[in-house]
Amino acid sequence: AQTVTQSQPEMSVQEAETVTLSCTYDTSENNYYLFWYKQPPSRQMILVIRQEAYKQQNATENRFSVNFQKAAKSFSLKISDSQLGDTAMYFCAFMKHGRGGADGLTFGKGTHLIIQP
Amino acid sequence: ETGVTQTPRHLVMGMTNKKSLKCEQHLGHNAMYWYKQSAKKPLELMFVYNFKEQTENNSVPSRFSPECPNSSHLFLHLHTLQPEDSALYLCASSQDAGQGRSKGFGSGTRLTVV
Numbered sequence: 001a002q003t004v005t006q007s008q009p010e011m012s013v014q015e016a017e018t019v020t021l022s023c024t025y026d027t028s029e030n031n032y033y034l035f036w037y038k039q040p041p042s043r044q045m046i047l048v049i050r051q052e053a054y055k056q057q058n059a060t061e062n063r064f065s066v067n068f069q070k071a072a073k074s075f076s077l078k079i080s081d082s083q084l085g086d087t088a089m090y091f092c093a094f095m096k097h098g099r100g101g102a103d104g105l106t107f108g109k110g111t112h113l114i115i116q117p
Numbered sequence: 118e119t120g121v122t123q124t125p126r127h128l129v130m131g132m133t134n135k136k137s138l139k140c141e142q143h144l145g146h147n148a149m150y151w152y153k154q155s156a157k158k159p160l161e162l163m164f165v166y167n168f169k170e171q172t173e174n175n176s177v178p179s180r181f182s183p184e185c186p187n188s189s190h191l192f193l194h195l196h197t198l199q200p201e202d203s204a205l206y207l208c209a210s211s212q213d214a215g216q217g218r219s220k221g222f223g224s225g226t227r228l229t230v231v
Contacts, residue, residue, distance in 0.1 A: 004159070035219070043205060044119060045222035091160065104150060104162035104173060105220070 002027045002094050006108035013082055014116050020067075021077045021111050023092030031097035034068065034075045035105065040088040048090070051075065053097075079113075087115045120144040123208050123223035130198065131231055138193040138226045140208030146221070147212060149191040151183060154205040154225070166191060198230045 003026045013019045025034070036048040051059045051068050058066050063083075067076045079086055089112050093105040120143045130136050142149065151163040165173035166185040180202075182194040191208055205227050209220040 037222075042224060043207075043227075044224045045207065045209070045220075046119070047219045050219055104165055104175070105152075105160070106162070107160040109157070109159050 002029070002096070002106045004092050004094050004106055004108035006090075006092055006111050008111045009109070010112040010114070012114040012116060015082060015084060017082055018078060018080050019082055019113065021079075021090050021092075021113065023075045023077070023108055025073050025075065025092070025094050027073070027094065027096075029096050033095045033097065034066075035093040035095070036064070036066070036075075036077045037091045037093060037107075038086075038088045039091065039110070045091070049077065082115050084115050084117060086113060088113060119221040119223070121208060121210055121221045121223040123206075123226050125226055126224065127227045127229075129229045129231060130195065132198060132200070134198075135194070135196040137195065138206055138208075138228075140191040140193075140223055142189055142191075142208075142210040142221065144210055144221055146210035147188050148210060149185060149188070150209040150211075150220070151191065151193055152207040152209065154207055156204075160207065164193075195228075198228075200230050203228055203230045 005024045032053045034051045038046045038048050049059050049061045049064050063080045065078045089110045091110045092108040095105050122141045124139045148167045153161045162175050163177045164183045169185050180197050184192040205225045207225045208223040211220040
C-alpha cells in the first residue's frame with residue numbers, strides 16, 4: 001500500500017513571497033504519477049501540477065513548480081510570487097501506473113496555505 | 118467549472134433515513150469515483166467505476182451502495198448511516214485506463230448524519 005505524508009498542517013506567507021510545501025511518499029512501485037491538488041473554500045479539487053515518475057525533469061506550470069526526488073521519495077511544490085488567490089488547502093497525491101480503470105488516488109492530509117496581504 | 122456536478126450541495130439526514138447523492142460529468146470520461154473527505158484525515162477512495170463496471174470497492178461498509186447507470190452519472194445510495202459517516206463526499210471522473218490522466222472533481226456533498 002502507498003502512503004503520502006504532508007508534514008506541514010499549515011503555512012502562512014506574505015503576498016509575493018515564495019513558499020515550498022513538502023510531501024513525501026512511500027511505495028514499492030517504480031512507475032507512478034504524483035499530483036498536487038488545490039482545494040479552495042469552494043471545496044472543488046483543482047489540479048495544480050502533475051509529475052510522471054519516469055521523467056527526471058521537474059514539472060512546471062507558470063508560478064508552480066515541483067522538486068521531484070525519486071530516490072528520496074520526495075515531491076515538494078514551490079509557489080513563486082504567491083497571490084491572495086493561492087490561499088487554499090493543498091493536497092499531494094499518488095497514483096500507481098497501469099492499473100487500468102482502477103486508478104484511484106492516495107492523498108496526503110493536506111497543508112493549509114494562507115497568503116497574507 | 119470542472120464539468121463535474123454534484124447534488125445536493127448539503128444534506129442532513131437521520132440515521133434511519135435513506136438518501137442518494139448524485140454526480141454527473143460532462144467531460145466524456147469513462148471512469149468515475151467516489152471519495153470521502155473527513156476532518157483531519159486524508160481523502161479516502163471509496164469506489165471506482167470504469168465503463169459502468171465497478172472495478173474497486175475500498176472496503177466500504179454496505180450502508181453505502183454505489184450505482185453507475187451510464188458513464189456520465191454516478192450515484193451513492195445511503196441508508197442507516199452512522200454519525201461518523203458525516204463528511205464531504207467528492208465525486209471525480211477521468212478518462213479510462215487512467216495512465217495518470219488528471220481527474221475532474223465536483224464540489225462535493227457535505228453530509229451530516231444526526
